Amino acid sequence: MNRANEPPATRRRRMLTGLVAIGMAALAGCESPPPSSPAPAAAKPAVMPASAVADRVVVVKSRHTLELLNHGRVLQAFPVSLGPHAKGPKRAAGDGRTPEGVYRIDGRTERTKYTRALHISYPNGADRARAQAENAEPGGGIYIHGVPRDYGPYDPPERFHDWTDGCIAVGNAAIVKIWNEVPDGTPIEILP
Numbered sequence: 001m002n003r004a005n006e007p008p009a010t011r012r013r014r015m016l017t018g019l020v021a022i023g024m025a026a027l028a029g030c031e032s033p034p035p036s037s038p039a040p041a042a043a044k045p046a047v048m049p050a051s052a053v054a055d056r057v058v059v060v061k062s063r064h065t066l067e068l069l070n071h072g073r074v075l076q077a078f079p080v081s082l083g084p085h086a087k088g089p090k091r092a093a094g095d096g097r098t099p100e101g102v103y104r105i106d107g108r109t110e111r112t113k114y115t116r117a118l119h120i121s122y123p124n125g126a127d128r129a130r131a132q133a134e135n136a137e138p139g140g141g142i143y144i145h146g147v148p149r150d151y152g153p154y155d156p157p158e159r160f161h162d163w164t165d166g167c168i169a170v171g172n173a174a175i176v177k178i179w180n181e182v183p184d185g186t187p188i189e190i191l192p
Contacts, residue, residue, distance in 0.1 A: 054186060057178075
């Protein structure tokens with residue numbers, strides 16, 4: 001049968017099959033998390049009352065989650081990406097690790113390629129002493145930030161891989177929420 005004379009339903013089916021094949025070929029090149037890093041449990045954000053402001057931030061590196069708390073109650077939780085060497089505390093500049101310990105949000109900027117960024121007060125005195133004892137620089141410039149602006153105002157459905165230089169990355173919609181709900185001076189505890 002000549003394709004020009006085939007029924008419209010057959011033509012649509014062939015076109016749809018072709019589009020599905022092209023889509024699957026395109027997805028085959030997408031990066032996925034390595035098998036050794038399971039996806040975190042889905043973060044279940046609560047509905048945040050308009051008056052609620054976080055009085056504490058907790059990051060659990062092993063679960064790849066960031067939680068905003070108010071008086072011990074979780075207001076919202078977000079999936080995060082960390083440094084590529086996520087296990088263990090940051091020891092030195094350039095080690096690709098995210099710090100562990102208690103710090104503060106001590107500044108913020110919109111002048112970043114990652115949508116918005118809240119600065120974490122790493123290194124603290126203990127971090128500097130440890131680095132000095134190891135004859136190393138402790139590093140710095142650790143932030144909670146979004147993903148590059150080109151991704152738009154969206155959040156990925158889940159953490160896809162650890163890619164930062166030691167920062168804590170969330171989606172772009174999430175960083176706007178965090179920015180609005182976390183005042184400067186808020187403590188942040190980063191747990192293993």
